[in-house]
Amino acid sequence: MLKSPLSPRLLAAALVALILGAAAAWLTGRIELGRSPRGAEGLLWPPPKTLGGFALLDQSGAPFTPERLDGKWSVLFFGFTHCPDICPGTLRLLERASPGLPADTQIVFVSVDPERDTPAAVAQYVGFFDPDFVGVTGTPDSMAAFTRSLGVLSMRTETDEHGNYSVDHAAALFLVDPRRRLVGIISQPFTEESVSRLYLDIRRFVEQQG
Amino acid sequence: MTIFAATALGIAYTLAYATGSVRVAEAWIEEGPPDVPVLAGYATIQNATAQTARVLNVSSPRAERVEIHRSEITENTATMTRIGELPIPPGGEVRFTPAGYHLMIYGVAPPPAAGEKLPLKFEFNDDRMVTVEALVRSNEAPAGVTRGGDQVDGKP
Numbered sequence: 529m530l531k532s533p534l535s536p537r538l539l540a541a542a543l544v545a546l547i548l549g550a551a552a553a554w555l556t557g558r559i560e561l562g563r564s565p566r567g568a569e570g571l572l573w574p575p576p577k578t579l580g581g582f583a584l585l586d587q588s589g590a591p592f593t594p595e596r597l598d599g600k601w602s603v604l605f606f607g608f609t610h611c612p613d614i615c616p617g618t619l620r621l622l623e624r625a626s627p628g629l630p631a632d633t634q635i636v637f638v639s640v641d642p643e644r645d646t647p648a649a650v651a652q653y654v655g656f657f658d659p660d661f662v663g664v665t666g667t668p669d670s671m672a673a674f675t676r677s678l679g680v681l682s683m684r685t686e687t688d689e690h691g692n693y694s695v696d697h698a699a700a701l702f703l704v705d706p707r708r709r710l711v712g713i714i715s716q717p718f719t720e721e722s723v724s725r726l727y728l729d730i731r732r733f734v735e736q737q738g
Numbered sequence: 739m740t741i742f743a744a745t746a747l748g749i750a751y752t753l754a755y756a757t758g759s760v761r762v763a764e765a766w767i768e769e770g771p772p773d774v775p776v777l778a779g780y781a782t783i784q785n786a787t788a789q790t791a792r793v794l795n796v797s798s799p800r801a802e803r804v805e806i807h808r809s810e811i812t813e814n815t816a817t818m819t820r821i822g823e824l825p826i827p828p829g830g831e832v833r834f835t836p837a838g839y840h841l842m843i844y845g846v847a848p849p850p851a852a853g854e855k856l857p858l859k860f861e862f863n864d865d866r867m868v869t870v871e872a873l874v875r876s877n878e879a880p881a882g883v884t885r886g887g888d889q890v891d892g893k894p
Contacts, residue, residue: 609771609774609775610775610776611818612768612770612774612776612777612778612840612842613768613778613807613809613818613836613837613840614809614811614816614818614836614837616768616770616778616836616877617836617837617877620877652771652772652773652774653771653774655771656770656771656772656774657771681815685818685819688820690803690844692844694807694817694818694819696815696816696817696818697815697816698814698815698816699811699814699815699816700814713814715814716811716814717811
């Protein structure tokens with residue numbers, strides 16, 4: 529059934545869609561980000577889109593260009609440093625999952641708030657959770673082009689009387705293979721276990737296709 | 739036995755000062771990166787009265803200001819909305835959790851370290867005020883320690 533990964537028919541072929549005990553965990557509010565029995569969903573992305581043509585900055589201010597995706601697997605996720613609630617939860621989950629992932633995996637935090645997120649701000653934020661993670665920001669235009677190329681939407685909320693705003697953004701994880709191809713997404717809700725499993729499943733599948 | 743004692747002690751600390759029958763329990767603040775502009779705080783607000791209790795304002799002498807927000811993840815999109823006034827139904831409670839209701843605590847300087855406590859004052863519509871000491875801690879709980887419910891946060 530999975531013989532032809534490039535067939536559009538596979539577009540909707542979810543690898544896994546499990547909800548186990550989600551309601552119980554959620555309704556009682558006993559939310560344990562790392563150990564929740566909630567399931568997750570992964571999706572292969574046929575045909576994979578090759579990413580390119582972006583010029584962003586990493587947390588040290590160095591260029592983050594397409595070559596930075598070469599030769600390794602990347603797990604991209606989106607957030608912003610003025611986000612104290614959901615983004616740290618995702619960062620901690622990935623930090624817990626990362627020791628179990630293959631060594632040629634880079635975890636990349638991509639800011640959807642480049643106006644406020646300087647490389648220094650991203651460095652401090654991401655470094656607090658895991659110094660091995662890559663943090664990426666850029667000019668508003670370059671970031672908008674990059675997120676658009678991934679099909680990621682982000683939208684600023686109205687600025688309040690204190691000059692603050694939030695950014696609604698994609699909460700899934702995006703998997704990019706060593707040939708810069710966006711090969712899959714891991715949907716919310718996910719756990720560290722499901723992230724590892726889906727990533728490895730998708731990776732194995734893609735590698736089998738050669 | 740030890741767990742019971744620890745829990746009882748914890749409750750004595752953290753359930754803090756209940757005024758009448760509206761109370762704020764299990765208040766904690768997630769330790770953030772240094773100099774981060776905003777920290778997230780959590781608590782459970784219980785209303786044992788027969789009327790809806792409305793949280794009108796939350797403040798802390800250590801913070802520039804505190805707001806109530808609600809995060810949601812729906813259809814793979816994370817959103818956050820500011821809540822002006824939070825109603826707690828009669829006989830009910832609202833539990834703040836990561837990726838749900840939370841406090842946005844702006845401008846705490848110097849940034850608090852894990853283990854510190856910050857006072858949080860909750861003001862209700864009937865002039866009720868409840869002040870709690872919220873423990874600053876990491877959200878990484880060791881296995882087996884829940885972050886909600888009857889066990890007291892931050893006191894494994």
